[in-house]
Amino acid sequence: MESMESVSQLLSVHVRSMLLRCALDYEKLQEIRLRIRQPVLIRYDGSEFALCAPGFLSENPGEGWPVTAEEMKETLEYVSGYSLYAFEEELCQGFLTVPGGHRVGVAGHTVMERDQIRSMRYPSFLNIRISHQRKGCADLVLPFLYENGEFCHTLILSPPGGGKTTLLRDLVRQVSNGGVYGAGRTVGVVDERSEIAGSYLGVPQNEVGMRTDVLDACRKGEGMRMLLRSMSPKVIAVDELGDEQDGHAIESVFHCGCRLLATVHGASMDEICRKPLLSRLVSGRMFERYVVLSGAHMAGEVREVLDADKKVLFKNRKTDTYFL
Secondary structure, eight states: OOOHHHHHTTSOHHHHHHHHHTOOOGGGEEEEEEEBTSBOEEEETTEEEEEETTTEEESOGGGSOBBOHHHHHHHHHHHTTTOGGGGHHHHHHTEEEOTTSOEEEEEEEEEEETTEEEEEEEEEEEEEEOOOOOTTTTTTTGGGGEETTEEOOEEEEEOTTSSHHHHHHHHHHHHHHOBTTBOOOOEEEEETTSOSSOOBTTBOSSOOOTTEEEEETOOHHHHHHHHHHHTOOSEEEESOOOOGGGHHHHHHHHHTTOEEEEEEEOSSHHHHTTSHHHHHHHHTTOOSEEEEEOOSSSTTOEEEEEETTOOEEEEOOOSSOOOO
């Protein structure tokens, strides 16, 4: 199990010691941002704080510890295992995945070649996004996503930060392993941004199920076609639909007998229907289930589950709301 100690090992010794002295609850830690000459900013329990030298969090960014160039260099050495060169391809995508499934976003001076990023020099900005597995968080919605023992084509809608990837990850795990609602299925995951499985050196750091195959850092459209050709999945899972270029691959999934489990940014059905690709899929009744997250109070709050005709199968009407 991951802990604050293991995450802190990614940071320079000085910043690490400040963070550990704060004695934070690891489960509430969401991200750590470092920018040269700017204060260390921590997203914790849904709010932003500055990390201060004696070892405490402040709501005043002016009190935060400014990151030095030496501390940034030291942090990059720990993040890359002392070999940024070995991670050059990942750097071109703007992030590195580290043990534990945590994703480190990187920005700085880029080197271009033929309109493509060839490498990144002088990385000066880091965003360490903490990966949290919440096993069982899909228990509430799982009964509504099966029909006659078969998993339904499912789309998860969520505003940014609403918990869609966390829910998707647990659904992948449970569909893969199987349970009371249906037998285990072979699941193919196209993990374009390494956030679902959190693979490190090709090995998933998050538990995604015994029958799951992962294409890490692969574009969705190409990955879906590759999985269909080579791995014979019963379910394909992808994060953040919406790119018109993925349309043909998505249609292939629907028409080959494979089920699609996907997410999309959107606070409502009306909002996603304003996107051309999603509008066609919704009007064509391609998805059989829609899980709508509210994101209003806590990441993962379920607002409702709908069927292909937008009929409500579950609605959160209680004052004491359900949380994933």
